[in-house]
Amino acid sequence: MDNQRAAEVLANVRSSNPLIHNITNLVVTNFTANGLLALGASPVMAYAKEEVADMARIAGSLVLNMGTLDEQVVQSMLIAGKSAAAHQVPMVFDPVGAGATPYRTETARSLMKELPITVIRGNAAEIANVIGEDWSIKGVDAAVGSESDVAALARKAAQSLGSVTAITGKDDYVSDGKVTYKVSNGTPLLTKVTGTGCLLSAVIGAFLAVEKDAISAAVSALAYYGVAAEKAVEVTGNDNPGSFQIEFLNQLHRTGGEAVRQQASVQRVE
Template sequence: MEINFKESLASLRTQTPLVHNITNYVVMNFTANALLALGASPVMAHALEEVEDMAALSSALVINIGTLSAQWVQGMELAMTRTLALQKPIILDPVGAGATPYRNLVLSQLLSNASPTIIRGNASEVQAIAGFSGHTKGVDSTVSSSESVDAAIALSKATGSVVSVSGATDVIVQGEQVVFVDNGVALMTRVTGMGCSASAIAGAFAAIHAEPFEAAVLAAVCMGVCGEIAYETAQLPGSFQIAFLDALSALTPAQFAEKARVRY
């Protein structure tokens, strides 16, 4: 597999895909800014009365279960059903999977409603959905991404989805195909919304790329490369968040290709 990083980033910025996010209160602003900085167009719409119409207008749907409520879950189900019917990509971020019975029930309902194109989460979340033993610490992972490869493969086979696992090394899986992305810095784990933004950016790349597996790799590399660039000038969480958005905006296609550290 050979991914054209330069062409993919240039294409995203030319097409400016509209990414529909039904996401959590905590990260809405940062996620929207990340999409804008990269060159995509965000919309945050969760009202039952409009989610189906928004799905028709958008190029991809991102579902994030970080802050759950009954009405939002209904909206997620409606949007997923409509997006599936329109054959557009669906990205599911299973925030906190395994933490509570209710959260697990919601995930079961969503997965039975429509198989996501990409499932993107941390190692504990992926293990929980796949039925492997493991524990979450709220919404944080208690295991490394390298420990989740078997769970990711099992989950990919069960759902037909590409599974992207974030960590010190990101792991992207489709069936038996596995790719490792070594980009990124540890400080990214200390800024709220980084993982949620990674899911939104996966939605942006999936919107313009015919291959979901490659779109997931592109998103993981993009996040990691921009984290590395941001860390060159900002080593504390507050300034790093701003520097990260600036890095997304300033990222050139050449940098994207040159700095990618991908193992096939």
């Protein structure tokens, strides 16, 4: 996996304009849709259990995000996920807040058990709690662990869940249980804008829609996303989260293959 490959997958997203079906949380719906449009994908937000199976069937990928959770949302996720599985549509799962409450933890574990999730993306605490590891969480934010701990967690989670696992934070780690990559792009300002993690999961879905190799899709998405964030902060500075949010959308649109080739920081870790 190298920067050239990431640039190629980005180009494929833009030439294909894949339809990304999102069942996501109420806080981030608008930002997620705008981010996908800026990238060059086509978002749809469909939640009703009466239509989610049909929407998932025709989508390039399905993104499930349990940020604002209730029983109706869970049922829609299950219906959509089973339809996606039946039609070979890849799925991304974002277990927002797993570990914060028993309901969230149990729901995340149940969805992972019921559905053949292609990529799971979350912070270290969320991923750890999905697989039953002890890792503290406050609200939906993870406590900090060492780099080796996070890399090992990504590898263990991928082996346990049978899904490519992306753990995002100061550095991002992506593993399929055998191979693990570290992506070191981005800016701390991403943590000051709500929905940037949720949008990232949707962007992974867009890359997954055009790239069958799930680990290549996830690493490529993380690299592109981090480079766009770096370019945005170059414009706005480090102390302007409101301006950064808008400029980040601009840079998701403007960041192309050449920037990814030059700026992406991807390395394989053991």
